[in-house]
Amino acid sequence: MKYGAVIPWATEREFAELATVAEAAGWDHVFSWEAVWGQDAWVTLGAAAMVTERIRLGTLLTPAARHRPWDLASRVASVDRLSNGRVTMGVGLGALHGNWLAFEPDEGRAVRARRLDEGLAIYAGLMGGQPFEYQGEYYSAKPVTELVPPPPVQTPHPPVWCVGMLIPGRTRQRSLERAARWQGVFPAVAGGSLEDPGSRLTQDGLREVVDRILTLRADAGRTMEGYDVVVEGDSHGSFGSVRPPVQEWADAGATWWVESWWDLPDSAKGRAETRRRLELGPQR
Numbered sequence: 671m672k673y674g675a676v677i678p679w680a681t682e683r684e685f686a687e688l689a690t691v692a693e694a695a696g697w698d699h700v701f702s703w704e705a706v707w708g709q710d711a712w713v714t715l716g717a718a719a720m721v722t723e724r725i726r727l728g729t730l731l732t733p734a735a736r737h738r739p740w741d742l743a744s745r746v747a748s749v750d751r752l753s754n755g756r757v758t759m760g761v762g763l764g765a766l767h768g769n770w771l772a773f774e775p776d777e778g779r780a781v782r783a784r785r786l787d788e789g790l791a792i793y794a795g796l797m798g799g800q801p802f803e804y805q806g807e808y809y810s811a812k813p814v815t816e817l818v819p820p821p822p823v824q825t826p827h828p829p830v831w832c833v834g835m836l837i838p839g840r841t842r843q844r845s846l847e848r849a850a851r852w853q854g855v856f857p858a859v860a861g862g863s864l865e866d867p868g869s870r871l872t873q874d875g876l877r878e879v880v881d882r883i884l885t886l887r888a889d890a891g892r893t894m895e896g897y898d899v900v901v902e903g904d905s906h907g908s909f910g911s912v913r914p915p916v917q918e919w920a921d922a923g924a925t926w927w928v929e930s931w932w933d934l935p936d937s938a939k940g941r942a943e944t945r946r947r948l949e950l951g952p953q954r
Contacts (some may be wrong), residue, residue, distance in 0.1 A: 671920045673952030674699030675929040676730055676754065676902075677944060679936040682714045686946060689718035693725040695951040698815075701730040701760070701928065706770045712745035719753035726756045730902075730928065731833065733764025735785035736774060739792035739809055747797060747822040755823030760856065760900075761786065762833035784808065787848065790830060793870075797827030799825050829853035831900055836879050837859055840895040843882060850886035854898030871912055873922040876901065880923035903931040905953045914953060927952070 675697055677688050685702060700718070702711045715727045727749065730918045734742060750757040764770065765780045777785075788806040795802040799821060801813035822828055831854035835845040838860065849855035857879040859870040876899075884894055901924040903912035909932050912919070916927050931947065934940040 671916060671924065672698040672926050672953075673929075673954065674701060674726070674728075674887070674900075674926060675703045675948060675952075676703070676931060677948075678703075678932055678934055679940055679944070681799075682709055682717050684941065685714050686721050688945060689722050689725060689727070691945060692948045693722050695949055696954075697725060697948065697952055698726060699758070699926070699928070701728050701872065703730055704732050706733075706736065706773050708769070710745075712749050715757065716749045716752050719749055719756065719894040722753075722756075726758055727753055728758035728760055728831075730760045730930075731762040732759055732763070734759075734761040734768075734789045734793075735763060735782040736770070737789065739789040740796060740811065743793045743796045744819065746793070746828055747819065750822040750824055750828045751820065755828075757824070757828040757942070758831060758854075759828060760831045760833075761790070762824040762856070782845065783848075790848075791851070793830075794827050797822055829898070831856060833858055833900060834879055834883065836875055836882075838842040845885055846879065846882050850883045850892075853896070854900055855883055856900050856902065873918060876919065876924060898925050900926040900928055902928050904931065905929060905945075906947050907931060907933055916953065 677700055680688055689700050702714050704711045711729050718727055746757060746759055760838050763779060763786060766776055780898060785808050788809050792804050792809055792811055795804055800818055802811060803813055804811040812904055830852040832849040832852050833845060834849035834855040835858045837843060855877050857871055859875050880899055888893060902910060904910055905914050909930060931944065934943055
């Protein structure tokens with residue numbers, strides 16, 4: 671099991687400094703998050719890349735359907751080079767809220783899902799090098815012969831972890847199919863709240879997600895070697911319902927435990943508590 675933590679509230683400089691605190695305390699990963707209007711997560715992670723050496727850096731989550739795929743690929747690859755290959759991109763459809771709807775209408779989950787899949791296909795294609803060509807419903811790309819950027823450090827591209835939503839009673843699980851095609855899954859169970867979509871996740875539910883992912887990958891000729899199963903929990907507060915002991919979640923198939931302290935306030939007190947928890951290190 672590896673251990674990460676979400677830094678819920680921090681300026682760009684604060685995040686970079688807290689990343690150094692987390693690295694010194696033995697954490698394996700720190701995560702930022704993305705809004706439609708807000709500080710740029712990839713600039714923030716780039717700042718953290720410059721002051722750390724070991725810890726991985728990533729997003730939880732990137733609403734990739736609202737990005738132009740080539741812009742997103744450019745940002746992620748830049749941070750991957752800055753960090754010498756320590757970036758992970760977490761993606762989902764994105765939770766609709768006022769910060770999103772003030773600028774863009776809701777196109778519906780089905781459209782966002784198709785945009786997400788096309789965007790990830792272009793992300794991987796561009797990272798893989800030229801010539802690359804793509805024609806989809808929403809996006810297209812032709813081979814680039816001018817100003818081609820250098821490749822990312824991680825090959826074939828920085829890993830992508832996807833939300834995989836288990837919908838009880840449904841035979842086909844499209845978000846699990848998506849997650850199985852990439853490098854990791856954030857397991858969630860339909861029926862959770864907007865604030866905590868994985869709030870109904872149980873160890874039995876996690877086992878079902880892992881079993882379904884295993885089958886999907888086997889059907890595609892892939893193994894589970896190197897595949898990440900990421901559980902969001904809380905060892906300190908009361909956010910959600912996923913709690914230690916961590917080993918029980920590892921036994922159910924998790925490979926990452928990520929502390930998700932989303933209920934900490936956006937205040938000096940909340941920032942101080944984030945630092946205190948990071949300084950304690952992961953609850954191994």
